[in-house]
Amino acid sequence: EADIYQTPRYLVIGTGKKITLECSQTMGHDKMYWYQQDPGMELHLIHYSYGVNSTEKGDLSSESTVSRIRTEHFPLTLESARPSHTSQYLCASSEEQGDWLDSPLHFGNGTRLTVT
Amino acid sequence: AQSVTQLDSHVSVSEGTPVLLRCNYSSSYSPSLFWYVQHPNKGLQLLLKYTSAATLVKGINGFEAEFKKSETSFHLTKPSAHMSDAAEYFCVVRGRDDKIIFGKGTRLHILP
Numbered sequence: 054e055a056d057i058y059q060t061p062r063y064l065v066i067g068t069g070k071k072i073t074l075e076c077s078q079t080m081g082h083d084k085m086y087w088y089q090q091d092p093g094m095e096l097h098l099i100h101y102s103y104g105v106n107s108t109e110k111g112d113l114s115s116e117s118t119v120s121r122i123r124t125e126h127f128p129l130t131l132e133s134a135r136p137s138h139t140s141q142y143l144c145a146s147s148e149e150q151g152d153w154l155d156s157p158l159h160f161g162n163g164t165r166l167t168v169t
Numbered sequence: 170a171q172s173v174t175q176l177d178s179h180v181s182v183s184e185g186t187p188v189l190l191r192c193n194y195s196s197s198y199s200p201s202l203f204w205y206v207q208h209p210n211k212g213l214q215l216l217l218k219y220t221s222a223a224t225l226v227k228g229i230n231g232f233e234a235e236f237k238k239s240e241t242s243f244h245l246t247k248p249s250a251h252m253s254d255a256a257e258y259f260c261v262v263r264g265r266d267d268k269i270i271f272g273k274g275t276r277l278h279i280l281p
Contacts, residue, residue, distance in 0.1 A: 059212075086269075093257070095273040096213075143212055155201050155220035158261075158269065160212035 056080050059144050059161035066134055067169055074129045074164045076144035083149035085127040086158065089113060090141045102127060103149065134168045141165045171196035171264045175272035183280045188232075188247040190275045192260035195241060202243045203261040204234055207274075213259060219243060230254070255279045 057078040066072055078085070083104045088096040088111075098111030102121040116138070117131050127146075131138055143163045148156035176191040194202060201220050205213040217228025224236045234245045243260060260272040 093274075093276070096259070096271045098269075145213075155218065157203055157215045157218055158205075158213070160205075160214070162212045163210070165210065 057144060057146055057159050057161040059142075059164050061164060062162065063165050063167075065167045065169065068133075068135055070134050072131050072134055072166070074142055074144075074166070076127045076129070076161060077125050078127075078146045078159070078161075079125060080146060080159065081124065082146035082159070083124065084147045085121070086145045086147075087111070087117075087119060087127070087129050088143040088145065089115065090143055090163075092141070096143065100129065134166075136168045139166060139168050171200055171262050171268065171270055173260050173262045173270050173272045175258075175260050175275050177275050178273065179276045179278065181278040181280055182250045184252055185249050188245070188250045188254065188277065190245040190258050190260075190277065192243045192245065192272060193241055194243060194260070194262045196262060196264055198265055200265075201263045202234075202236065203263070204228065204232070204243075204245050205259045205261060206230075207257045207259065209256075216245070216258075250277075250279050252279050252281070 060075045085102045087100040089099050090096045097113035099115040100119040102108050108119050141163045144161045145158040147158050173194045203218045204216040207213045216232050217226045219226050219236045227233045232247045257274045259274050263269045
């Protein structure tokens with residue numbers, strides 16, 4: 054089973070609210086990622102991190118922000134939620150050291166966000 | 170640069186019959202290739218990975234995939250489909266530039 058945890062699993066929130074999606078992993082992985090996925094659709098990388106104090110924007114432009122203060126924790130924040138942010142958000146991690154090329158991504162179960 | 174193409178957006182098979190999910194890739198150098206499965210309202214679970222060792226890779230739940238460099242393919246197969254196999258399947262390529270590219274997914278339907 055996954056050693057990467059996302060909370061909440063489901064979130065319904067009104068427009069304009071600030072929200073933080075939590076992601077934690079217990080594997081000591083340096084690399085962490087946030088993906089956005091609409092129902093039945095492909096995954097889009099929105100943020101990634103190579104370690105503490107490292108954050109980068111992904112391929113899909115997003116109004117969200119991330120932080121990486123601790124290795125195990127990679128939260129995603131939306132300062133003002135809008136209906137266009139309605140989606141599923143998936144967090145993942147992978148090894149950085151050694152044979153990183155062979156290292157798969159480990160995914161959490163996702164947060165399904167609905168903004169009304 | 171690399172890319173990955175899943176040739177079918179939907180595949181339907183009857184329970185007990187073979188499954189074939191097709192994936193083609195392109196890469197400037199030898200990539201690592203992965204197949205993931207996603208059940209409804211869940212994250213992605215690793216089925217198997219190819220990492221330049223054996224070209225025939227066995228994964229979980231009876232799935233396997235064969236890396237064919239000449240055809241730039243990494244098709245996923247299973248001899249006998251089970252109802253619990255109904256899910257979305259993603260083919261993924263990871264290159265030496267550390268880019269991780271996901272295919273658009275193939276939804277597998279299992280008919281009773």
